[in-house]
Amino acid sequence: MLKTTWRPFWTWFPPLALLPLVGLASLYHWQMADFEADLRRTEGLVIEAQTAVVTRKLDRLLADIRILAAQNELAAFLDTADPSWLPKIAQEYLAVSRWSQVYDQIRYLDEDGMEVVRVNFNDGHPAIVRDSDLQNKHDRYYFTETLALSAGEIYASPLDLNIENGALERPYKPMIRVGTPVFDRHGNRRGIVLVNFLAQQLLDAILDVDAASISASMLLNAEGYWLLSPDPSLNWGFMIPERRDARMQSRYPEAWHAMNQSPSGHVLTDRGLFSFRTLTPMQHGHRALASETSPSAPPATDQWILVAHVSEASLGQTRSHLMFSLIPLGVVILLLLAVGLRASSVARIERKRHQAQLEKMARMDAVTGVANRLSLEEQLAREHERARRHARTLALLYIDLDGFKAINDTLGHLVGDQVLKEIATTLATECRSEDVVGRLGGDEFAVVLLEPLDMATAALVAERIRDRIAALRWDRHAVTASIGLALYPDHASEVPELIRLADTAMYASKDAGKNRVTLASDVAASAPVAGERETIASGV
Known part of the structure; x- marks a missing residue:
């Protein structure tokens, strides 16, 4: 049994x-x-x-x-x-x-x-x-x-x-x-x-x-x-x-x-x-x-x-x-x-x-902690496609620091890096959390403002950024910002042209005496970019 x-x-x-x-x-x-x-x-x-x-x-x-x-x-x-x-x-x-x-x-x-x-x-x-x-x-x-x-x-x-x-x-x-x-x-x-x-x-x-x-x-x-x-x-x-x-x-x-x-x-x-x-x-x-x-x-x-x-x-x-x-x-x-x-x-x-x-390190600027060139390229392309699909606007600010080289040469690279960090912090503070702040390299930054109400609103943000940067001090030294502003779709419908116009407007600011904001609409559409320089348009 x-x-x-x-x-x-x-x-x-x-x-x-x-x-x-x-x-x-x-x-x-x-x-x-x-x-x-x-x-x-x-x-x-x-x-x-x-x-x-x-x-x-x-x-x-x-x-x-x-x-x-x-x-x-x-x-x-x-x-x-x-x-x-x-x-x-x-x-x-x-x-x-x-x-x-x-x-x-x-x-x-x-x-x-x-x-x-x-x-x-x-x-x-x-x-x-x-x-x-x-x-x-x-x-x-x-x-x-x-x-x-x-x-x-x-x-x-x-x-x-x-x-x-x-x-x-x-x-x-x-x-x-x-x-x-x-x-x-x-x-x-x-x-x-x-x-x-x-x-x-x-x-x-x-x-x-x-x-x-x-x-x-x-x-x-x-x-x-x-x-x-x-x-x-x-x-x-x-x-x-x-x-x-x-x-x-x-x-x-x-x-x-x-x-x-x-x-x-x-x-x-x-x-x-x-x-x-x-x-x-x-x-x-x-x-x-x-x-x-x-x-x-x-x-x-x-x-x-x-x-x-x-x-x-x-x-x-x-x-x-x-x-x-x-x-x-x-x-x-x-x-x-x-x-x-x-x-x-x-x-x-x-x-x-x-x-x-590690992926964040690969997409983050090592000095300032904001988006690096690669990350900015991807986010700009993505936001442009979203704006096109939903009939929205976006603004691109090209920012070049005036007087940064003098600080770098006078006070050294460590102070120069601190200047870049504080500039990046200022840009992030003056923008909304959904906006994109990035460093292109050297003393150049870019900001993508998502869905600004109109050109006047975007220009107001740009002026506020310019004022905040001009107010910063490092051992009695200061920098200013020459800013170019282009709006999608008012000024351009494609990213490369939007970048070109923002870049041209930024150089117009420098040519006009620096420390100012220039709108793409104030610059002739055919105006050449001052100097041969690589932009993130090549990546986009």
């Missing part, structure tokens, strides 16, 4: 037990696929954000070397050879070193390679080097290569370690040397301006981006040597003999092969997931120098490769977590399945939250 009672159970239990096992197995594979897809997207956004950080810092470096080369005091010295200008040049270099905190040395060398002015950073205590301590660098690779350039060209050395007296400086000091030749007013070559960029700040900025990610950041040069890795003992193998074999192709050959096949992407190997992108740092207006370790020959390429590596251990931990949460049967299966799904949901929410933060 007992045997007969158990017979139906053993007949039906095994096949029925297969159903939840098959379901749990399918759920496991689905969750792993979803996790890996989300992980690829998230790591791709990490790489994008790191690329933006690198580009922004190197663009600032190029801008600084151009500003130093165009220094008024230096130009006066080059034209007159009057040594009374040298202390003023030195004071300018000292101010740049103190405010920027990123240059180990700032130098002007004459055409014979002799240092004329040099400021040393001294680990946060900038100082002007005495004349007796200045050195002749005529035989150094960076001087000869930079001096041979044409006006406006810039040389940048590879990212490597600083060498002092023929040996690596300890502790290691990552460095990029950037220089450009300078000329007097007659076009005579009079030497070079050179800065030593403390590249550790660049490497630290890369690490800061992925602080909340499960990946480990790497930076490689074109030969596969690590410039940055989770294991410091692998770094700088091309400069440290005992690390000569520490290369990506030796430790992760499958990942290295994928990086050589495509400029960006993802590759899953038995060593983990690698997300990567190839960069050409400072690719506009420069040529790479020879390396400090091999001064006679320039590198084959000056490319870098950004890598985000999620180790196999991290992936295996996720796989094990999912598997063990789905093993128990019956009620235990259901309970543990609920716990597993909850854990997976929390992990997924965290990933999506981090992904959303």
Whole structure:
């Protein structure tokens, strides 16, 4: 009897037990696929954000070397050879070193390679080097290569370690040397301006981006040597003999092969997931120098490769977590399945939250926090289509700051960034929450006013913005705003023409004396835009 009672159970239990096992197995594979897809997207956004950080810092470096080369005091010295200008040049270099905190040395060398002015950073205590301590660098690779350039060209050395007296400086000091030749007013070559960029700040900025990610950041040069890795003992193998074999192709050959096949992407190997992108740092207006370790020959390429590596251990931990949460049967299966799904949901929410933060960073201007150029393009196109479909109006304000360069040059980039932040805050305060405020770049902003009652209302908002900006002060310095205003559909029915008219009106404001608002209707429709400049119309 007992045997007969158990017979139906053993007949039906095994096949029925297969159903939840098959379901749990399918759920496991689905969750792993979803996790890996989300992980690829998230790591791709990490790489994008790191690329933006690198580009922004190197663009600032190029801008600084151009500003130093165009220094008024230096130009006066080059034209007159009057040594009374040298202390003023030195004071300018000292101010740049103190405010920027990123240059180990700032130098002007004459055409014979002799240092004329040099400021040393001294680990946060900038100082002007005495004349007796200045050195002749005529035989150094960076001087000869930079001096041979044409006006406006810039040389940048590879990212490597600083060498002092023929040996690596300890502790290691990552460095990029950037220089450009300078000329007097007659076009005579009079030497070079050179800065030593403390590249550790660049490497630290890369690490800061992925602080909340499960990946480990790497930076490689074109030969596969690590410039940055989770294991410091692998770094700088091309400069440290005992690390000569520490290369990506030796430790992760499958990942290295994928990086050589495509400029960006993802590759899953038995060593983990690698997300990567190839960069050409400072690719506009420069040529790479020879390396400090091999001064006679320039590198084959000056490319870098950004890598985000999620180790196999991290992936295996996720796989094990999912598997063990789905093993128990019956009620235990259901309970543990609920716990597993909850854990997976929390992990997924965290990933999506981090992904959303990265997406916001990619669409937000890093200095001011308002919409960046890409985001503004998308929102303007979307609002134009909505206005067209529902027969509504929208106004476009083009805003260019008057006097910003003087503040930037006088008070430094940090104060300049603060000016841009306060201008952006003023624009947001004077607009409604549904309006769009964005920074196009430099000292240019744009505002999209949604559904203004009429041109008079839009003009009133523009005047109020102009007044608020003119009232701001920074150490007794002020800026004003030249504003151009165009209304859809009164002035233009398509976005490119609306932008052109707002841009033209803005330049009309500048031509009329600045610090004013000009309506598109007050400017001839055929009036050319003052100067050739890229606008967001190209993106729309």
